[in-house]
Amino acid sequence: MKNKKDNTTLLQIKDLKIEGFSDERWHKIIKGVNLELKRGEVLGLIGESGAGKSTLGLAAMGYTQPGCRITGGQINFDGVDLTKRTDSEKRKYWGNRMTYVAQSAAASFNPAHRLINQTTESTIRAGLKKQNEAFDEARALYDALNLPNPETIGERYPHQVSGGQLQRIMTAMAMSPNPDLIVFDEPTTALDVTTQVEVLAAMRDIVKTYGTAAIYITHDLSVVAQMADRIKVLRYGEEVEEAMTRKMLKSPKEDYTKSLWSVRSIQKPEKKSKDIILEVKNVDAFYGSFHVLKNINIKLPLGRTVALVGESGSGKSTVARVITGLLEPKIGSVKFKNRELPPSLKGRTKDQLQKIQMIYQMADVAMNPKQTVYDIISRPASFFASLTGANLRKRVVELLEQIDLDESFIDRYPSELSGGQKQRICIARALAANPEVVICDEVTSALDQIVQEGILTLLGRLQKDLNLSYIFITHDIATVKAISDEVVVMNEGEVVEQGLKSEIFSPPHPEYTELLLSSVPEMDPDWLTDLLKARNY
């Protein structure tokens, strides 16, 4: 394949307007956006959820999701206005001159077909290559993307390879017809940081080699900084600003752009504490015959925050299950205020249950959609504190005030709340029990940056006011820096190290901590290049 890069315009979107149908009416999603992309150029689209970046990315291919319609503007791809073409005409472009890389590779591959057939499907359909030729080239792409066993990995089914590998195979699928344009829609958001590095490097390499133009959609500025030549910031379906990557990072003009990396600006000074309120001692736990936790020792100081950091599958959520008694450890114990807790939930007294509460990642599914805010919060308040009638209502209002919501929320249903408000209600529900230890399991992972900042500030204030101790489970290093006093690094069911934040984040590191920390993207466009050089790729 030859490099397609030159300075001519490939894609030009003019004053594009898109509406989506929900709640019985049409809502504006994209409100007149302009976009230009040259051949071989990579444009980063960033913004929070609801900014319309995915809709715009798909629109660049002339595609609108079911329930959406284009109400104005033009999408000129190589001189052809896609808004005026029928689906069957656009199908000649899709999977041929323009391709798409989706966020969740695991869900975007058809479970019923072999990977190599899916990789080459559109290339063969478009008649660009014969089957064996397309297969050979797919294997070459697998190799170029650093996939293991490039000759045979294509014979596998999607469930037989890992998430990071799938994401690279999807990139191979997007490259297979040698398109002019690839739309990457949050391609690394679902991956662990250490995997993300490899995938980012592979994608950037291949796009450069072939001079393919790309639109890279993400909510993470530091990721887009590695990938894009130019960055466009979107909010509520409108452009906030656009600039070349280095310029955007050095001197963003708009306040909104600055706020996008606000979590990184919270810095809590760490405090030591001698009093240990909760201790996990020599715990080994199993799921069936699978050994999930291996000799875990964790100490939680009173009134402090211990962050449990690790990638998916490291066992950090399982630690929470052991502490709360949802999973009985095979060996070892959990001590609360120096007294051993019964291993199983069933054996614990009401008092013991009350002292340890949990907040979950998905506030959405952690609440019963058929209950009002009052029902949700009042249940633990009446169960643990035996409050009734006017006293119970007073307590619920008091709890709502603690989480910065007023009484007007009391009769709402979860569906009438925003993501941040839902998480606040979950926090209030945990507080209703008057706990001393709160386990926060990825509580900010599903939230936008600004909302995350609000939740983290709230948790910090509550800790001070109520002298709470937190176990904060997260995979996000920026969050760890923002809230923790101590840090526990976990990998494959083992504790790599535990210590004060300042100790963990300053060298020398154990090998895994080093890998984890160095894999966190930084706001520097040269970060990936430097890192790869340092790691000798």
Next chain:
Amino acid sequence: MHPVVKTVLERLGLGLATLFFVSIIIFSAIEMLPGDFGQAILGQAALPETVAAFRQELGLDKPAYIRYFDWALGAIQGDLGTSFSGRNASGADRSAEVVDKIAPRLWNTLFLASMAALIAVPLSLILGILTALYRNSFFDRSVNTATLTTISFPEFFVAYILILFFASLNQIFPSLANVDPDTNFGERIYRTALPAFTLTLVIVAHMMRMTRAAIINLLASPYIQMAKLSGASQTEIILKHALPNAWAPIATVIAFNLAYLVVGVVVVEVVFVYPGVGQLMVDAVRTRDIPVVQGCALIFAVTYILLNLIADIIGIVTNPRLLHPK
């Protein structure tokens, strides 16, 4: 051993266990029927000694568990016992083996069921795929309404309507489906056409709607959007991307309906005077011919278990996660 083989063997073992429990239930249920066979045959006037002697002859005086094991052991060897009917008060014994009574009837039932299935299953699949492809169109709505209409009427009503149009007003098919072992194959098909059509109309809606729903359910999956964005046409999306992942629920519904064709068609048999197992069983219940009732019930249980087992296996074999483990 390949995990699929293992799972299939497990299911098979479970099926056998189910069959064992079902056989106990069948036996107990019949045991609990009110009335006494001896008394019923010999009449109210019979002397208690005569009734006792008759019961002894049939083995009804033995304890229930012994009779159960005799029956169950026989059934395993293909011997379902001797029919009670054909005996009378005078002691003349013209009774037949249960197997000999059931076998020709079962063959008739299976013949009718296969004919109905051969029409209904492909028809439902094709209609289901087409309605999924043209969902919410006029065609989709018409097919849905039509199949719902036919399933909403009682079977005998559908049967009489068909007789009215295809046997009375236009004499295309016979209104009576009386076949015997000497009827040749072509003649058989001709005579069973109307009952087969009736059954088809009764079961198509269920299978067709499940096929449609299973496919449409998958159309919201991210991999379907991915297929669209790789330029696949609607037909290709449905046949190549959705259908291969939809077989498990479809197979379950097909198995359910096929089982119904074997065990639940007594009304249709009566309307067309078709000599199937259903009628045999109803007659046997009326005459308290316990061995025949037990035999029929056991065959029905085997049919259900076997067909559901096949549906399970199809579900497993079409699931790459099970067929190609990590």
